[in-house]
Amino acid sequence: MDFRDFEHKAPLQRIWDGMIPIELQLASADAIELLASAVLPEPFQTFYLLVPRVSYFPFMCTQIKERWLDPMFSISGSRTPGNSVIKESEMWFEYRGQALKWHYPVGLLYDMLVADVVGGQPELPWGLTLHVRKFPATKLEADFIRNGSTKKVMDLAKSDQMQFLDGLETHSFEKYFAIRSIIIPSQDARPPVSARGGGTAAGRTVPKAIPLKFYMQTMSAPEENERAVTAGAARQPDMSQFHVAQFPVPLMREGSAELTTLADAFKLCYEITGQNDDAFVGNCVCLSQGICVPWETPISWLADNLFYADCFLHLVVVGV
Incomplete structure (x- = not known):
């Protein structure tokens, strides 16, 4: 790699490293259906993760399922990880009543929807609701x-x-x-x-x-x-x-x-x-x-x- 390539790569690396902290909560209706209660067991009420700006929400579904939902079902006794009724292909995310487009990059959705982002008062972490959907085709x-x-x-x-x-x-x-x-x-x-x-x-x-x-x-x-x-x-x-x-x-x-x-x-x-x-x-x-x-x-x-x-x-x- 010559110097010009290194110089070109440096801004890309910084953009690539951009992250958005996200706070996830399971939709009450889904919790009631799966756990017979809108209140999730301790310590699973909320799930936090850092999501790359350049990525897409469907890429996060495996991590969410394996690190949050499956352990929660296992501990609660309502589902075992192997028999979980949760399918990654059926997951979708909501922000203040709006379903987030799965084919929009995470950073784009944040820039569009988060109040006061221009004024320097962004919402962090970004609070989203998980509902219990593929790679962009553009x-x-x-x-x-x-x-x-x-x-x-x-x-x-x-x-x-x-x-x-x-x-x-x-x-x-x-x-x-x-x-x-x-x-x-x-x-x-x-x-x-x-x-x-x-x-x-x-x-x-x-x-x-x-x-x-x-x-x-x-x-x-x-x-x-x-x-x-x-x-x-x-x-x-x-x-x-x-x-x-x-x-x-x-x-x-x-x-x-x-x-x-x-x-x-x-x-x-x-x-x-x-x-x-x-x-x-x-x-x-x-x-x-x-x-x-x-x-x-x-x-x-x-x-x-x-x-x-x-x-x-x-x-x-x-x-x-």
């Missing part, structure tokens, strides 16, 4: 946007595919990064305009476009949130409040040698034009991996450093 889609085909993913050997999944499930940076480097070779900081259509620059691959998704919080809110605001409580974000927009963003500005910035990508995606476009963007904050990203950041840098495991750049936009 990796092929991201590869097609980035490279113009799904060849890089489809050509992965089965052993590489298994290593990629194992790297996610065991949170092994070395295993994951080795395969990620095949799918997403790092780019030069400023590829030439002639390479905009895809190809190589200084021996490195230049993507056709950057696969990204904006999750923009709309101004409307459910009635219960309006009542909470009237009562002086903080408005609680709701999944239904977010408009999801996907757009293949070019690495370079149209007809220019300048790199596409985050603000450029946002305006392209939402077709924001006119004299007040900068003011509109300036009244919003963009979050990725829990970081408030400056609007002038080049998309190429974000593409190299803040991608999630599905190879998409997930960007949460909220008003300030």
Whole structure:
């Protein structure tokens, strides 16, 4: 590994190491059905775990079952671990009445839903309810946007595919990064305009476009949130409040040698034009991996450093 590779890997390692502490409680209805009581036996009322931001909740289900549910059933005498009626494929998670999407990265869900995350007052640990559901299917889609085909993913050997999944499930940076480097070779900081259509620059691959998704919080809110605001409580974000927009963003500005910035990508995606476009963007904050990203950041840098495991750049936009 040369110095450039080490320098590129350092931010990825820090993003990879990002964790969210989670406090889990079993849904009362499930506890009553399984244990004939809404009160769980000591010391199983609550289960704590650290979940990687880049991971997905289905990867946590085995750990939750083996370290929390099975021992609880064994001690209570209601179920033995071998005969437990709990199936990992049927588990799902809830936050304040909202079912969490299993195919959304954990960090993305947290950035979207946790109140006051922009204001620096995040909810930690993140309190979730467990109900007693598979690996994200968006990796092929991201590869097609980035490279113009799904060849890089489809050509992965089965052993590489298994290593990629194992790297996610065991949170092994070395295993994951080795395969990620095949799918997403790092780019030069400023590829030439002639390479905009895809190809190589200084021996490195230049993507056709950057696969990204904006999750923009709309101004409307459910009635219960309006009542909470009237009562002086903080408005609680709701999944239904977010408009999801996907757009293949070019690495370079149209007809220019300048790199596409985050603000450029946002305006392209939402077709924001006119004299007040900068003011509109300036009244919003963009979050990725829990970081408030400056609007002038080049998309190429974000593409190299803040991608999630599905190879998409997930960007949460909220008003300030």
